[in-house]
Amino acid sequence: MSDRVVPAADRRRRRPTKQGVVLSEELIVETALRLIEEHGSDALSVRRLGRALGADPSSLYRYFRHTDDLMLAIADELIGRTVRAWRPSGDWVADLRDIGLRMHAGALAHPRAAMLSAHRVTGRTHEIQAVENILGVLRRAGFPAAEAVRIYHAFVDQALAFGALDSAGTALPRAAREAETEVWRTTYGRLPADTHPHIAATARHLAATMRGSSYPAALDLLLDATRTRLGHIRAGTGR
Structure with missing residues (x-):
């Protein structure tokens, strides 16, 4: 175009x-x-x-x-599918977790489009609403404006990055995905303890855990840190 x-x-x-x-x-x-x-x-x-x-x-x-105008519309539609389905509960941690998981699931539902659009800023209706929603959750929780933006940035970039990363894995042919998963069992699982003691000690857990996305765990770590940060702010010890 x-x-x-x-x-x-x-x-x-x-x-x-x-x-x-x-x-x-x-x-x-x-x-x-x-x-x-x-x-x-x-x-x-x-x-x-x-x-x-x-x-x-x-x-x-x-x-x-032109095609880039269409690409921005596609990116905004993907955001819209998250925004339209989300409803706040009043529990800011639960609300952020819900938004994050919905963003990640939306990317996996359209993996190739997610990989093409994750880095774009659309400035369109659905993106604007998403920014407003997330900042609203953070500000109502008690975060000052600058801190709310800082956390918003980390939260959204984490969701988009994991969405693109996991979408890239999903887009691989099934045989390739299965072969890579098997590496954790056949390669890492057979490394001897005398040369690789830490891998050997955790091999069973690696084989079980590395099969799926680490986004839910990473999201929970971020939310735990954000909750702690809010505690410092309320206690007057935040910097």
């Missing part, structure tokens, strides 16, 4: 496509998400999208200026 764009007032397509559907931003984003999971970043071309939608590729410029 180039920077050609149609004014917002003229964007709605009034006639159905060849497949009998009316184009919309939502339909294009949903189709692009599906194609990314099937074909990776190569899916983001007007020709491929037009073919999948049964529409003239040039009609996509009525909705998105």
Whole structure:
């Protein structure tokens, strides 16, 4: 896509496509998400999208200026799927944990799209709402503004990083994933105690634990540290 764009007032397509559907931003984003999971970043071309939608590729410029504009819309939609499902409980630790786990699960549901979008800042509706929600949880818990932003940054980057990392693993062929998992048992599990005493002592736990994501454990460690930090702030000993 180039920077050609149609004014917002003229964007709605009034006639159905060849497949009998009316184009919309939502339909294009949903189709692009599906194609990314099937074909990776190569899916983001007007020709491929037009073919999948049964529409003239040039009609996509009525909705998105270029492929990066579409990529930001995809990233914002992934965020939106977390925002729309989340409801605060009033327990700030539980609420942050819920948001984090939802973000991580959302990435794993669309691993290729997550890898492409985790580092982007959209400035769009769903991202803005997510920022507002998380900062609201932190400020209502009692964190001063600067501290709330500091924790927000660490919290979101952790969730996005693990989402991208685990999505990359999910995107591997099944045989490759199983072979890498087996390394913990067949390679690390057989290292002798006289040369690798710490690995040998923990080999059973490594084989069991390294099969899955460490995000839930990392999230709990971050939340534990955040809870401790709030205690210092309330006691007047925070720096």
